[in-house]
Amino acid sequence: MDFFQTIYDEFLSFFGVGSWLKMFKSGDYSALLTWDGIRSAMSPLIPLLLIIEIVRASFYKRFKIDNYKISFLIIVFNRFIGRYLSFAMVALCIGLFEKYAIITTTPTWYWFLYGYVVWELAHFVYHYLGHKVRLFWCLHSTHHAPEDMNLSVTYAHFFLEAPYADIIRTTICILLGVNPVLLFLIMFIDGTWGALIHVGENILKDGRLGFLHKIILTPSHHRVHHAKNPLYMDTNFCNLLNIWDHVFGTLQHEKKEVPMEYGITREMNPGNFWDVYFGEFYALAKDIRKAPGLKNKLLYIIMPPGWHHTGDHKTAKIVKKEFLETSDAQPVVNVS
Numbered sequence: 001m002d003f004f005q006t007i008y009d010e011f012l013s014f015f016g017v018g019s020w021l022k023m024f025k026s027g028d029y030s031a032l033l034t035w036d037g038i039r040s041a042m043s044p045l046i047p048l049l050l051i052i053e054i055v056r057a058s059f060y061k062r063f064k065i066d067n068y069k070i071s072f073l074i075i076v077f078n079r080f081i082g083r084y085l086s087f088a089m090v091a092l093c094i095g096l097f098e099k100y101a102i103i104t105t106t107p108t109w110y111w112f113l114y115g116y117v118v119w120e121l122a123h124f125v126y127h128y129l130g131h132k133v134r135l136f137w138c139l140h141s142t143h144h145a146p147e148d149m150n151l152s153v154t155y156a157h158f159f160l161e162a163p164y165a166d167i168i169r170t171t172i173c174i175l176l177g178v179n180p181v182l183l184f185l186i187m188f189i190d191g192t193w194g195a196l197i198h199v200g201e202n203i204l205k206d207g208r209l210g211f212l213h214k215i216i217l218t219p220s221h222h223r224v225h226h227a228k229n230p231l232y233m234d235t236n237f238c239n240l241l242n243i244w245d246h247v248f249g250t251l252q253h254e255k256k257e258v259p260m261e262y263g264i265t266r267e268m269n270p271g272n273f274w275d276v277y278f279g280e281f282y283a284l285a286k287d288i289r290k291a292p293g294l295k296n297k298l299l300y301i302i303m304p305p306g307w308h309h310t311g312d313h314k315t316a317k318i319v320k321k322e323f324l325e326t327s328d329a330q331p332v333v334n335v336s
Contacts, residue, residue, distance in 0.1 A: 086162040090187075093170035094180050103177035112185070115178040117243060119186045122172035124244040126165045127237040131316070137305045138280040139164060145276040147263040149223050150200035158277065193240045197222040208254070217242045220254045227260035230323035233316040265306075265319075 105111040130140035139161040146153045173183050197219045199207070207219030217238055225236040235252035238245050245251035254260070266283060269275045284300065291297045296309040306315035 085160070086166050089163045089166045090170050093167060094174055094183075097171055097174045098180070101175055101177040105177050105179045105182065107179055107181045111179060112182050115173070115182045116186055116241065118173055118176045118178050119169065119183070119190060120238050120241045121244055122169040123190070123239050124237045124248070125172060126168040128248075128250075129168070130161075130165075131234050131237075132304045133302055134284060134305050134307070135301045136164070138284055141264055141266075141280040142277055144226060144228075144264050145268065145270060145279075146226075147270050148200070149198065149226055149260075149262055150202065151195070151198050153226070154195040154198045156276075190239050197239075213253075215242075216240055217245070221252075223260055223262075224252050224254050226262050228263050228265050229258055229261055230316075230320045231255070231258055232260065233320050265314075 105114065127140075130136045139158045142158040143153070143156050143161070146156055170183070174180070178186075197207075197217065199219050201207075204219055207221075207223055209218045209220075212218055213220060217236060217240060221236045221242070224232045227233075232252060235250050236242070236245055237248075237250055242251055263270060266279070268279050287300045288297045291300055291309050299307065299309065304315045304317070306318070307313050
């Protein structure tokens with residue numbers, strides 16, 4: 001009985017309806033006047049959109065169970081293993097580094113703007129490293145493995161990725177003086193938007209969002225980020241504000257003549273949970289085992305995916321360079 005109650009509680013927690021049920025039963029909606037109450041009240045948004053997305057895909061006969069199966073298995077796996085680690089890492093970093101902050105900020109609108117720009121820098125750093133350091137790619141690749149873009153991809157992460165990401169992002173923000181209260185607000189906004197930009201074409205055919213496409217990173221931009229086409233590799237690392245992608249030259253708009261192909265370049269079985277979740281670790285372990293000498297073994301860990309000790313590199317940078325040299329495509333272009 002306890003087992004089924006646990007499953008039921010986890011179901012309510014995932015879909016975010018537990019807090020609503022409590023309010024309906026008690027008739028007390030005062031919780032909506034608090035920050036925790038607002039956050040709990042908004043938590044059903046992404047799961048609700050996910051259900052709508054699945055229903056619409058089924059109605060138009062575009063629903064494929066394989067597009068959602070692995071993501072849901074990862075949700076179950078992560079909920080019971082890594083759900084508290086990220087919160088612990090955030091709290092630890094605030095406690096360790098707040099006293100070393102270069103400036104002191106307060107919860108005001110102008111410091112909020114400052115904090116968001118800093119947060120996007122921190123997110124860029126974490127995300128960039130996730131694509132450029134082989135070990136970190138092993139953590140991040142699970143999120144890129146799905147070969148279809150839909151809202152369930154939001155939840156497809158290796159359970160250690162969020163803690164490692166929050167160590168980097170929180171440390172940078174706290175050292176640069178972002179007030180912890182503002183940080184939590186920014187993390188909530190950014191997390192909500194970060195989920196929404198995974199919306200699939202079953203709900204939002206054109207993900208450019210009109211004029212917003214020139215101001216922020218839209219679902220179209222994030223679809224580009226998830227694509228494995230050479231032109232699209234390692235682009236659009238920011239989450240909401242595209243300022244740092246502009247600064248570092250990694251902003252790439254969608255090109256209609258280059259349809260997006262989702263997934264990762266390694267040959268894999270996207271319907272196999274173990275390959276999606278642990279496949280990159282296995283591939284890294286094989287490369288390390290075969291590499292001659294300690295130096296090469298260490299380089300496989302810290303160099304970008306595709307680096308090879310023989311010099312026959314297939315990194316994203318090289319693959320994109322070769323593609324651009326043999327085609328008319330140009331990076332960082334406007335949508336036609």
